[in-house]
Amino acid sequence: MSYIQEILAFSTLALALAFLVRKFFFKKKKSAKNCGSDSCGC
Template identity: 60%
Template structure:
């Protein structure tokens, strides 16, 4: 492969890895409106 194609692939993979890390560790997802699992509220977590 030519160096141009290798650079495009390398920077694409690097960008995807950085986006993954940002979403995993920095981005705070919106909290859902589900109740805490306290008691028998039918959440199925017990």
């Protein structure tokens, strides 16, 4: 039973880390794309 709990805990941790990496590190690409199409002068 403890093996199942360890697998679930590590998979949850991996999903959370993947979400945070995607949220913080790939945000710049989206903002640059939006800024270019918006012609806001930046």
